[in-house]
Structure formats: structure tokens, C-alpha cells
Amino acid sequence: MKHLLITGAGVDRSKGIDFPLANTLLGGITGFLKTEEGKRIDEVLREMLPNMRFSFNSMIKTAVDKIVTREPDEQRKMVKRVQEAIKGLSEDDRIYKHGMLIIRLFNKLVTIAENSNLDEEIENLIREVFPNKADDLIDSDSILDIHKLSLSDTFKEILKITLRLGLEGKSHAVAEALGAEMLNIELLLIEKFLGFYNNKSADIKSYIYISWVLWAYLVFKQKEVLEALSKKRNAKMPFYGKLPTSLRAITLNYTSFLENQLGKENVIYFHGGLAEYVRMDTRNLLPIEDLNHLNVSEFLHSTIKPSIDVTNNNIEEQIHIIPSLVPPLRLKPILSYKYIELWAKASEWVQEAEHIVIVGYSFNSADEHFNDILRNLHFNKKIDIIVPEATTEYFKSRIEKIFEIPANQFDRVLVQGKEALKKNNIRLIKAIATDIDIDKLLNS
Template sequence: MTSKNTVLVTGAGVDKTPRIDFPLAAELLPAISNYLNNTEEGRKIDALLRSKISGLRFRFDRLINDAIADITQREPAQLRGTIQRIQDVVNLLPNDDKNRIQKKQGQLIVRLFNQLQQIAEANYIDDETRELIDDVFGDRVAEFDLDDHVVDIRKLSVSDTFKSILRYTLRQGLDSVSSRIAYTLVGDLLDIEQLLVEKFLGFYNNKLSDIKNYVYIAWCFWAFLLDHDQQVYQKVEKLPFYNDIPQDWKGITLNYTSFLASRLGTENTIYFHGGLSTYVRMDNRELLIFDNFEHTSPYELLESQICSNWVFDENNPINSRCLIPSLVPPLRLKPILSKKYIDLWYKAGQWLQEAEHVVMVGYSLNTADEHFNDLLRSLRKKIIVIGPDVLSESYMARVESVWGVSSKQFTPKKLQEKEAFQHRGITLIKAFAHEVNLSELS
């Protein structure tokens, strides 16, 4: 692609590239837990944060009890999704002695969740039952406080047997990555993005315990990302994918890592969800930059520039002075951490509108990023989308939601020996980020 007016959009899939190997969203909690418990830097950071945030009670392993308590509140569709993801892992495990117990563990989890899902399905008041209620009571139906269920299973609890199996499996997933079954279940039931959303609300309702929890979780998240970011540079001389991006392109990234800016420069890169080198003072929404960021460890940055500046007002939380990473929580309605984000998001929209070509790599079109998806909806130009699952039924549904183009309208073809779909200006290429030569796209 020879045009100098090309904008590249990168999502989480890009940082999953071999030799970069950042975990995807569903893998983050086990990875962060392992970092805090099993690395020297992580243990120092955990101790530092706990010493500076008085009264902090949060621990990642306590999320297990919350997940078990909430299991009966999951909708049948959510339960079916869990069943399918675990079954997929079971199907991929080899039939050998080494994986025999793990395979049986997966079969056990699938069986238990199947039974729970069947109970949830059977508990719904179906259309036929509602018609009978209407026929029997006629105009008096309005007097009834009709529910969607026969029994409110949200007030019930799963058995001690189910709890014990879940607790064991989830702890196994947080403590180690050796069990793919446990790892998958943790990713399904313990969601750090949802956790950040829940705790971030403390800044709006002045709940100091949630504010403290958010500060701790967000800085643990930031420290893990920065540590991994720095390790990549130490281990990899030539960054896969990033090193092959044409340097006359502009880039918008939905990731937090520093790799895109290191290739294109800060002037030609927009961090749509914030980056690792900046933080926000929440009482005045000032966006600040770390001093000597590139050559300092996460622990040293926290100790020297962050923790000493916190003030938590126990009597009036609104007067607290909280410094948090400038990582925008994955809410569909994006909170404004700083006015500078309004400027950045507007600038991103301008870049996309002015571009001749837009190349998207590793971006899922997730509904949590609806604000960015809205910028894409208005585009009527050449768009190339690259990812390993872009031709799947679920991804095509998101393509239709964003651009109004159904899978039936696309024509199959081959591009750089990869499967592809094309319709007018939109091209979807089934490939991992490092498998496509960006400069030869046309």
C-alpha cells in the first residue's frame, strides 16, 4: 500500500503476536495474579500498594467466592457460552495419560454447567404459559406482578459439591497456567475488565472502599503491563509485526503498550484508551507524564512519583487526591478521565475521516468499544480488517452491526495466500498480524 495517507488501527490481537505474547482480556487475571505472587517485582508492588492504601481489603483470590455466589445469576446464554468454551478445550486436549485427568475435569465442569443451564432454561415462563395466564385472568392480568421465572434462582445457591469443585478449579487457574481447563474457566468467570468497571463507579458515588480497590487493581494492572512491555524490549531485538509497519503511516491503538509509538513516533500515534507513560489526578482530572519513564521499573515509578502523593479522605471521599493510571476502563460509555481525552478522540475521528485507507489489525469490534465503533460506522472508504477470526460467524455479526454489511454480501477471494472476503471498500483477511505484509496491501 503506497498511500502516505493510511491510518492503522491496532487491537489486543496484535500484542498476542509470538515473541510479544501479551495475554488477551480473558487471560489477564491469572497473569496478573501470577505476577503479584510469583515474581520479585510483583510481590514488592503488592506490598508497596498495601502499605500506602490504608484499610485495603481487596485480594484477587476473593473474587472466587464472589464468582461462585453469582453463578446462579448468569443467564442461560452465558452458561451455554461457558459450556462451549470448556468443551472446545476438552476437544483439543490430546487423548493421552498426561492429559487424562485434565480432560475428565473439563468433562465434569461441562456436565455440572449443563445441569445448571437446564435448570435456568426450564425456569423461564414460556410464551405458552403466558398465553394461558392471559386466557384465565383476562383483564385482571395487569393486577399480577408477573415475573419471567417460576422460581427466583438468583436467591438460591449451588450445592457445596458444586462450590467445592468450582473453588478448586478457579484457584488452580489463578495459581498456575498448567491446567487449560482451569485457565479457561477463570477467564470466563473472573473478568478484570468488569471488575474495573464496578470499582470505578466509586469515583461517581463517593464510595471510598471502591475507590481504594480501583486504585489498587488499576496500578497492579498497569505494573503488570509495563513490566511485560519492558521485558519484550529486553528479549526481542526486532519487534514482530510492529517493525514492518510503514513509517509514513499514522496509528491509532486500542492497546496500552508502547510498541506502536516506538515505531511511528508519538506525533503519529494516538492511544485511544490511554497509555502506560501517563497518569491522571482524579480530583482535578489533570493528565500527567511520568519522569524518566522509559528507564525506570514499575516499582520505582510507583514509589517515587505516585504513592507519596495519595490522600484518601475517610470523612469526605470527594476530597481525596487519587492518582490513577490513564487507562480508560472498558465501559461502553467512556468516562472522561481528562479533558485531553476529548481532544484525542476528536483527533482520532479526524484522522479516520481524512485517511484514504484504514487498516485494522487484531481489533475485535467489541461492544465495550462502541465509542470507537461509532467512528468507524461513518467511514465510506477503503477498509482492510486483519485477524484470525474475522470470517467467523460471530465476527461477521459485528461487521454487520458496524457497517451494515451482511456476510452474504461478501465475495470470497485470496490475498497474500490468505482467505479473504471482499465487498466494495471493505476487505476482511483471515490471518494473524505477523502473517500479512502491510506494505503490499492494495
């Protein structure tokens, strides 16, 4: 088949679907857990994971306590994100002032870290004064162990209050920007998933809880979208509803919207999907039937809870069951042998395609496994990449790493009236998913 569609998270951000991105998921999840259904799900999960101490609200304290362990570059990244969030706001705006407060606090932290560095002049003086012991004395890049410092209560409380605004589901640009760096569920999943490798029971139980809560929330959101659509006469699913049904597609998303349009046989869920779960000791991949009509709390209670065992003192004898959602690790874990087949099939589809359309995918380094497929198999193919940030220097630098096209080699063109960049057979189209007629693009 000559055409191939690849979809990323940006597609599910389309108006009418409105799925949150990974770095803003926690606000939605904590809000969901306050609903009656969410409370039932939380109760079932805690019953099947005795002595599991994790809570999303406790994440704030942990994140704040860890802030001093972050390198200055990471703290600058937080400053930059907050600066972007308040750009364009009036200086009299309360959110603008909130942002400036956060920026100045973090800048002071960065300044302390930077000013404590051993510079060349100090190093040379140490070597002159203590020539025989210099190498032993210079065992650090800093005169302070910044990681052992603690924040004042003032700084801590300001951060906690700000982060809580994000978890409460309130629209607050600064809280969202800070939360994206400090309360990112993908980073949390990575941290806890490592428990399966180092046999840390607390991390394993936390991962099981977090992953099932995430799964339940995504199932809830998917149902919400489909139910809202069903109430509109002759309504089509945004973006998905206009796709030609003969198309093959690879998705980096978990949702089943693509499958509903194209059929299961024409879709590869590269990172897993909502309709399967994994038993970790046997690596069996098991189906979840009729997902869109599933009573989630009942499914967890009657199917998952009786199957899990985290009480055996020997962790290797325990039975761990998790949703089939591949964690966002750069080195992807093999949840089941079927993923080896799946990823090989994805490579085949990319290899066979003559025209590839990539929508809403940002080529993150966490997806390097998939990026590498494109890196090695893109030659002599027509490739259209549709993202709002397509023409930015940052995105072009990512593209250079995959397709080896220097940022200054692109020419400006228009595609369906949208600004785009073109070099050889590759076009970067500045647009959101619903701006472009995919059928027309494939046949152009």
C-alpha cells in the first residue's frame, strides 16, 4: 500500500476531541478521581494493592523537595517555560505577576548554583598552593553540594500553592507551565516502572496504580468524546472521520479513534492501546472487550483484582498486571513478544509506503525507537509532516536529526494555503491536524 498515516498526540488535541497532552494530564486525572466513578476506581485499586502509599497529591511535596537536586539547565528550562506562558500578558495581570515571582525565585536558585562553581582561576590557585594534593582536593565542580541544600518554607509553599492550582483543574498558565516540568506523568511512569527491574515493591505497586488510573481516565475521556459525538446528528469525528477508510496508519496514541475509522487490521498501536493488558510474569497480552461500553470499576474489580498478587514476600513470585501502555522510556521495554512483531510490522509498513503523512507528532527523544525507523527507512519517499510548530528552529533541528536536512536548506511554500517548508520530498506544514485535508494531500 503506497500511503501511510502516522499520528501523534497533537491529533487527539483537535477541537471536539480535546485530549490533554502528557504534561497536563495530572490535572485531569486528579479531577477524575474526585468523581463517583473515579472514587470507586481508586478504592478498587487500593484494595488490590495493600499498603500502596502513592497519591497524586503527595507528588507535589515530593516534586518540591526534589527541586534543588535539579541541574541549573533544568531549572532554566522551567524558567523559560513560565516565561513563554506569561508572554503577551499585561504586567498588571495577576497571572503575569505570579509568573514573574516564580521566575525570580528560580533565577536566584540558578544563581546560587552557578556562583558556587569552581572556576578556572580557583582551580589554578588550588594547584599552585597544594600541588601534591590538588587532584584529591578538586573532586567536585562546586564549592557547595547544592543537592543537600533545602528550600525555605517561603519558596516551598509558593511552589506547592502554584502546583495545586494545576491539579485542581483550574485554568492557570503559570501552574500549567510549572506542572509540565515538575508533575509530568510520563516522568513519573518512567521512575516507577524501573521497579520491575530492580524489584522495588513500592515502585511496582505505585506503577500498577498509576498506570491503571491513567488507563481508566483515558477510557473515560474516549467514551466522553464518542458519546458527545453520538448526540450530534450526522456528525463526524474531528480529523478521523474524514480519513479514507482504505488507509494504513501507525499511531503513537493509545486511543482507538483510528481503529473506529480504518478498521483494526489497518492500524498499528506502536505504544500499545487501551483495549489490552499485560500479565508481566508470563508477558501474555490479553484483550479487553467492548471497551467503549465497559464498566471500568467493575472490570477492575471482577477481572484485574482477582488476578493480581502483590502480597507474596518473594517479588518474583508475585503476579503483576498492567495496561498495555508502553512507558515513555527511550529504551522501550518489551511488555510482550507481540510488540516485537508489532514493531517489525511497523517497519514493514514504513518501508512499503511511497507517501507518508505524519500528523501531530513532535519527534520527541523518548520516541527514539520509532524515530529510528523513520531515520533509516525514509529514503525515496514523499513525506508530509503536519504540526503547528513545523517552521520553528527548534522543530527544524529535530527534523535534521531524523532526516539529515540542515535547517537552512528548506524553501518556503504553501500547502493547502498553509505556510510550509520544503526540501526534496519532505514538507513541513505549519498547521493543526484538522486544517489539512488528508485525502486531498495523499492524492496530490
